[in-house]
Amino acid sequence: MPSxxxxxxxxxxxxxxxxxxxxxxxxSPRVTLACVSLAAVPDVDLLLxxxxxxxTHSVGAVMAxxxxxxVAAAVTGEVTAKIGLTCVAAYAxxxxxxxxGADRSVPRGVQLLWPYSSTWFISGWDVFLGTERRHxxxxxxxxxxLITIIRELAILAPVVAALWLVRVxxxxxxxxxxxxxxxxx
Numbered sequence: 001m002p003s004x005x006x007x008x009x010x011x012x013x014x015x016x017x018x019x020x021x022x023x024x025x026x027x028s029p030r031v032t033l034a035c036v037s038l039a040a041v042p043d044v045d046l047l048l049x050x051x052x053x054x055x056t057h058s059v060g061a062v063m064a065x066x067x068x069x070x071v072a073a074a075v076t077g078e079v080t081a082k083i084g085l086t087c088v089a090a091y092a093x094x095x096x097x098x099x100x101g102a103d104r105s106v107p108r109g110v111q112l113l114w115p116y117s118s119t120w121f122i123s124g125w126d127v128f129l130g131t132e133r134r135h136x137x138x139x140x141x142x143x144x145x146l147i148t149i150i151r152e153l154a155i156l157a158p159v160v161a162a163l164w165l166v167r168v169x170x171x172x173x174x175x176x177x178x179x180x181x182x183x184x185x
Contacts, residue, residue, distance in 0.1 A: 001053070001101040002128040002171035004040045006152035010093040011039025013054055018086040026083050029165070037092035038065065042094040046133070052088040052105075055094055065091045073162060101128035128152060161177065 002010075015035040019025040042056040055061060066088045073079035098110050109122030119124050129148040132141040 001103055001130050002097045002152055003131045003149050003157060004043065005149050007040045007043070007094050007097060008036045009152065009156040010061055010097050011036040011090040013156065013160050013163055014039070014090040014093050016167050018082065018089070019083070019167045020163070023082050024080070025140060025167075026080075026086050029041050031086065034087055038087055038091040038169055041091065042098075047129055051119075053098065053110045055111075055114060057098060057110040060115045062092050062095070063090060097128060099123050099138060100125050102106065102126040102130045104130055127155065 012032065012035070015027050015032050019027050042061065043052075045052050045054065045056040062110060064085070069079060069084040069087050074083060095110060097123060099112065103109055103122055108121040111118060113119060113122045115146045129144075129151050131148050132144045135141050
């Protein structure tokens with residue numbers, strides 16, 4: 001399963017990809033930080049006395065995040081539908097990356113359809129290597145985790161860089177096309 005670095009890059013890719021969709025751009029520093037954080041949040045279950053990759057790695061959790069975003073929108077009035085959907089997609093990116101990752105633990109995969117099903121799902125593609133969480137400071141663990149992070153960077157950094165370049169080019173073109181008085185809006 002990917003490291004927090006891989007998940008953070010996934011959240012960053014989601015928020016920058018959302019800027020390419022029609023409508024106002026969403027990648028303010030606050031929304032970007034929220035999406036990067038939300039992409040890593042499902043692993044909070046490592047700190048809880050529940051099985052890892054279950055409740056927090058499911059459509060049930062994605063729906064709960066969606067409900068929290070709706071509440072935030074109602075309370076603050078600052079969360080647009082596009083921002084809300086971007087945040088939910090950032091959270092869901094964690095599930096996608098874990099589903100595509102290597103998993104040596106039993107049961108393998110994630111319980112994507114909880115609470116509707118307790119079935120475990122995994123792609124079998126092993127796109128992302130697994131991280132080791134036991135004996136964290138042993139040399140073999142450090143080596144394994146470093147290799148995992150390097151592979152995640154090799155896969156995700158080009159995607160994030162491409163999104164950034166396309167996004168910057170698109171936003172620059174959009175700003176140039178706006179009438180002069182509308183830049184502050």
